[in-house]
Amino acid sequence: MxxxxxxxxxxxxxxxxxxxxxxxxxxxxxxxxxxxxxxxxxxxxxxxxxxxxxxxxxxxxxxxxxxxxxxxxxxxxxxxxxxxxxxxxxxxxxxxxxxxxxxxxxxxxxxxxxxxxxxxxxxxxxxxxxxxxxxxxxxxxxxxxxxxxxxxxxxxxxxxxxSFEVNKPPLKKQSALPPEPNSHKVKQAAEVISQAHYPIIIAGNGVVRSNASHALEEFASKLNIPVATTFMAKGVLSCGHELSLGTVGLQANDYISCGIDRADVVICVGYDIVEYQPHLWNHNPGCKIIHIDSQPAEVDEFYIVEAGLIGDIGSALAKISAISQRHKTPFYQNLKQHIDERMQAYKDDSGFPLKPQKILHDLRRALQPEDIVISDVGAHKMWIARMFQTLAPNTCIISNGFASMGIALPGAIAAKLAKPKQVAVAVTGDAGFLMNMQEIETAVRLQIPIIVLIWNDAHYGLIKWKQENHFGRESHVAFTNPDFVKLADAFGAKGYRIEKASDLLPTLKKAITDDCVVLIDCPVDYSENLKLTEELGHLICPS
The missing domain is CATH 3.40.50.970 (Thiamin diphosphate (ThDP)-binding fold, Pyr/PP domains)
Incomplete structure (x- = not known):
């Protein structure tokens, strides 16, 4: 052959x-x-x-x-x-x-x-x-x-x-199983956790890859330790769980920072330094870090490990919890309540253009727990990471290692092919959408039903946010957009335009039942960006 x-x-x-x-x-x-x-x-x-x-x-x-x-x-x-x-x-x-x-x-x-x-x-x-x-x-x-x-x-x-001739067979598929964690390190980690007064867990994408979400939930529940996740680990603990503190990763203070700053032990499970640099969250010189992952910890002056367990994450969590002491009701209880209240604050907002919080609330209501949201990169990514309520792992895909614009639309096509029974929604800014909008034709031609929810503000919104925060004015970030509804029609897809806040939820539900390629043009009010920056800048931690 x-x-x-x-x-x-x-x-x-x-x-x-x-x-x-x-x-x-x-x-x-x-x-x-x-x-x-x-x-x-x-x-x-x-x-x-x-x-x-x-x-x-x-x-x-x-x-x-x-x-x-x-x-x-x-x-x-x-x-x-x-x-x-x-x-x-x-x-x-x-x-x-x-x-x-x-x-x-x-x-x-x-x-x-x-x-x-x-x-x-x-x-x-x-x-x-x-x-x-x-x-x-x-x-x-x-x-x-x-x-x-x-x-x-x-x-x-x-x-x-x-084109050369050859006569060889393929090689047998083989893959090694992750090793069991070292028993001495298990005991060492258990002792540190048992002696902690204010432990907290930061869970990363390694938990998703190792299918250790259930093990993480059992570990946290057994020891009564709250969990914060990185952007790429959203859903490893359901946002509705009593120990879930939501997502960390904003490079400003956030409510979850209150818990991390007070922690005397931070248990990093499947945590990847490429997502959230330790100097952004490790502000306590006396804090002890436990590293549980498939790979050794990266060398970083703000990530000095007290105990490191390398190997199967699920096994490590089970073995540690078996010999660790359960903690009393954590001081994070008021923090959890405060975070949950903030997540629901804009669910009935009728302002137009729509506030980011309102868009995400309606999107969550329209989708089933197992449906998949693919986030593009931009200001909306920060809101999705912070506020979109994720109930299961691998249902909110965010690029936060390289964080490249343009991923959402092609990503949604792949998501629908990988998980055909689940709804796939690309949530993208207008700028990110236009970077790979040509793949609408791919989805239409191959009859791959996806929903593209475009947050329309006619700006590179994240850069504008940072410019206004640093200098009080914007610089060269504004542009014009095509008529997205007409563009959808030109590709043979369906297009909807949101004209008032109450339109969004029924439009999302209609797009799901359409079962075809749908573009939704949703104007967004990004004045909320600076309001959030100001709020977090004056953040007073709930006691």
């Missing part, structure tokens, strides 16, 4: 369902081989969209999402999505065609050194120089991408190699 056919067989061996991408001249053999495979090729309208789809698919399934481009400009278009996946710890295998090996040694049309280009933004970057190594390259790419901490593998596939 051709090397390209062997490559496809290796992908099938890895149980690949979808490949997101755009074909080119340099991967003609590979594209032809896919015609005889059960793998579905999702033709996208931009390679960045393809990479974002692979990114979100990987986060939701734990299996590497796969994206494909041709050489040169096609490959460079993958870069932002690949970097996002790598820093958000999403397993992805990116594949790019390449010129024939007979012209890689010299200046040549569209030729770049792709292996070195992708090396800093991936865990593994390689080129196939002989067909005999294809089984090893593919197996290693998936193994590395899916191993903790997950990330991206990149494969450069020269066009002449793809």
């Amino acid at each position: 051709k090397a390209a056919e062997l490559f496809v067989r290796c992908l099938e061996n890895e149980e690949v369902e979808y490949i997101f991408g755009i074909p080119g001249e340099e991967n003609l053999d590979l594209m032809d081989a896919l015609l005889d495979s059960h793998i579905q090729f999702i033709l996208t309208r931009h390679e960045q969209g393809a990479a974002f789809m692979a990114d979100v698919y990987g986060r939701l399934t734990g299996q590497a999402g796969v994206c494909l481009s041709t050489l040169g400009p096609g490959a460079t278009n993958l870069v932002t999505g690949v970097a996002d996946a790598n820093m958000d710890r999403a397993p992805v295998v990116a594949i790019a065609g390449q010129a024939a090996t007979s012209r890689l040694h010299k200046e040549s049309h569209q030729v770049l050194d792709l292996v070195n280009l992708f090396e800093p933004i991936s865990k593994y970057s390689t080129q196939i120089l002989t067909p005999d190594i294809i089984p090893e390259v593919v197996r290693k790419a998936f193994k590395v991408a899916q191993s903790e901490k997950p990330g991206c593998s990149f494969i450069d596939f020269p066009e002449n190699i793809a």
Whole structure:
């Protein structure tokens, strides 16, 4: 068989369902081989969209999402999505065609050194120089991408190699189980927790990846310790749980900071320093940190670990709780009540344009607990992270490692493919939407029903927020928008415009029953941004 056919067989061996991408001249053999495979090729309208789809698919399934481009400009278009996946710890295998090996040694049309280009933004970057190594390259790419901490593998596939004859089978799939935590470290952590007066848990994305949400809930409940989550761990403890303090990560004071600042022990479970730098939350020199994760702690002067447990997170939590003392009713009880009250404060607000708090309240009411919200990056991301009430893990996807604009729309397409029974909503600013709006055509063509909720303020809202906060004025952040309803119609999708606050909830419910691609143009009142900044700047912790 051709090397390209062997490559496809290796992908099938890895149980690949979808490949997101755009074909080119340099991967003609590979594209032809896919015609005889059960793998579905999702033709996208931009390679960045393809990479974002692979990114979100990987986060939701734990299996590497796969994206494909041709050489040169096609490959460079993958870069932002690949970097996002790598820093958000999403397993992805990116594949790019390449010129024939007979012209890689010299200046040549569209030729770049792709292996070195992708090396800093991936865990593994390689080129196939002989067909005999294809089984090893593919197996290693998936193994590395899916191993903790997950990330991206990149494969450069020269066009002449793809047409060579080869006779090799794929390699057997293998994956190691995480080790059991060290018993001495378990005892050490239990002693620190038992002696604590004000312990608190910060749960990160590692809890989601290790399927340890239930173990975390049992640990917190048994020891009566409250839990705050990072942006990418929303839902590992339901917001309705009595010990849930919501989300941390705003680089300003927030209500949850009151609890962390008072804590004498912070238990970091699956916490990733790339999301929320320790100097932003560790303001207590006497605070002891316990690190529970699949990987050792990063070196940071504000993250000096008292006890570190490396291995299976669920097992570590169970073993620690078995020998730790339960704490009395925590001092955070008033804080929890205060946070819950603030979350409900704008549920009946009738102002127009709509306040962020009102939009998120209605969105939560319209969706089932298992439905999926994909947040783009911008001012709305901060509101979603802070206020959207998440009831289960992997139902609110936020990019907070690389935090790249443009992820929500392609991400929602991938979410619907990965979880077809769940509603997928892309929540995006007008700026982020326009960065990858071409993928509306992809969703319409493939009849993938998604809802795109556009927060319309005709500004780069997050930058405006920061400019006004620092300098009292904005600078070069305003723009104009197309008519989003007409744009939806032009793509063959449905479009709705929100014209008063009471329109939003029924429109969201209608969009769900429409079961097609829907765009909702929702004007947003971002004057709430500075009000929040002022409120948190004068924050007095509830006693």
